Amino acid sequence: MGAPVASESVETATSAGFEYIFPAIRGIQAGREFYVSMCPLRLIPKIFLYDEDELAPEVRAQRTLNKGRLPALTRYIVNNPNDYVFSALTASVDGDIHFEGIADRGVAMRVGQIRISMAARFLINDGQHRRAAIEQALKENPDLGEETIAVVFFQDSGLARCQQMFADLNRHAVRPPRSIGLLYDHRDDLAAAVRLVTMRASVFKGYVEMESSTLSQRSRKLFTLSSVYYATQSLLQGLKISKDQAHELAEAYWTAIDSEIPEWQMVRRRQLSAQEVRRDYLHSHGIALHALGRVGNSLLRESLAPPDWAQTLTRLSLVDWSRANTDWEGRALSGGRVSKSHQHLTLTANYLRHHLELVLSAEEQRMEDAYLRGES
Structure with a gap:
């Protein structure tokens, strides 16, 4: 028996x-x-199919293709030809596999070739x-066609089995928390700048959860x-601004914010616990930080020099950040619970803009007027 093909499938x-x-x-x-194998990328669009969208869900074995996801995935391959990573495809074969x-014996009996x-x-x-x-990326960069991707082949045992395989493969799939994704992302310049800020700025150093995107009680x-x-x-x-300016400006801004929020400083001095503050x-919740980022952007657009905006931020000392403050209901809170919706984020930012004496945009004013009329 001849040796199996080492690099790609062959039509014979x-x-x-x-x-x-x-x-x-x-x-x-x-x-x-x-069977675990490999397949050249150029063959992927030609031989691997997915169910047509017009079929009813009960007679399909997959979800409908979400075309909105494709541009980002395609750009990922095309923009990173030297270090993209794709996990294996899993496919059922409706036909004989030989x-x-x-x-004939030992470990080597598990290695060979399949004929389909x-x-x-x-x-x-x-x-x-x-x-x-992969199909879209090949149109932009045909040279990718000679690269390979791992494929796991199963024998097709009918629609019910294929549907069960889809359910089983996705049942325990868990998307990693956004925080750990940012921690490990070395392509995103902003993520790199933020990591540097969390390590250098006293307001964040030692007080940022780097893996989970939620905080336990x-x-x-x-x-x-x-x-x-x-x-x-x-x-x-x-x-x-440049990459260096990004982390320097961010560090300066969040340090200025820190000076106006005494509770953060009290946690570092061990006068309050982080649990009590949250x-x-x-002010330590995501919606508040996001709103502070928004109003800060308005200030930085007028001037990047800290002396020009730091004085404005001193007015934040007048903000009552206590959850007991009824002004937060309908803004950062909904029924007493923190809400991260776009509307609540805008209304929270509006509240801070009011204290900083900043002008609202037309859209922000519209949402503010609706809130004051009790329509939010």
Whole structure:
């Protein structure tokens, strides 16, 4: 028996017709054989299918393709040709799979090649958006076609089995918290700037939860990395500054904010616990940080020099951040609970703009008027 193909599938003619040949490793799950292989990207759009959108959900084995996700996935591949990473596709084969091992015994009997008729149907159980993004990326950069992606092949056992595979593959899939994604993201310049700020600024150093995007009731942290990121994103939005200026300006701004919020300082002096501050005040919650970022952006658009905006921020000392302050209901709070909706964020920012004597935009004024009329 000849050695299996080492790098890609090969189309070959046999007495039974044309076949695909894939290098493969054979395994067993739940008593069923499956095969782990690789496939050149140029073949992905040609042989791997997904159910047509017009089919009813009950006769499909996948969710409808969300085309809105494709531009970002495509750009990820095209913009990072030297370090993109895609996990394996999982596919069911509606047709015979013939495995040929390179040996009859021992470990080598699990290594070999699989032969699949070209008349067989390949249905993706997991990875349909990756498949579609690969197709789009190949149109922009055909050179990617010679690269490969891992594929796990299962024998198709009918619609019910394929639907169950989709349910099982996605049942326990958990998207990682946004905070840890930002912590590990080295492509995002803003994420890098925010990480630097959280390590250098006294207001954040040691008090930012770097992994989870939520804080447990007993957490000793005041903020999450994701909330600091989104607040800083709003703060620096539209400003024409360098990477170095970004973290320096952000550090200066949040340090200025810190000087106007005594409770944050009291936590660092161990006069208050982080739990007490989060429970009784709003200023460490994501919506408050985001609103502070928004109003700060208005100030920075007028001048990047701290002396020009730091004095304005001193008026924040007049803000009653206590959750007992009834002014927050309908703004940062809804029924006594913190709300992060766009409307509540805008109304919270409006409240801060009022204290800082800043002018509202037309849209902000419209939402403020509706709130005052009791229509929010």
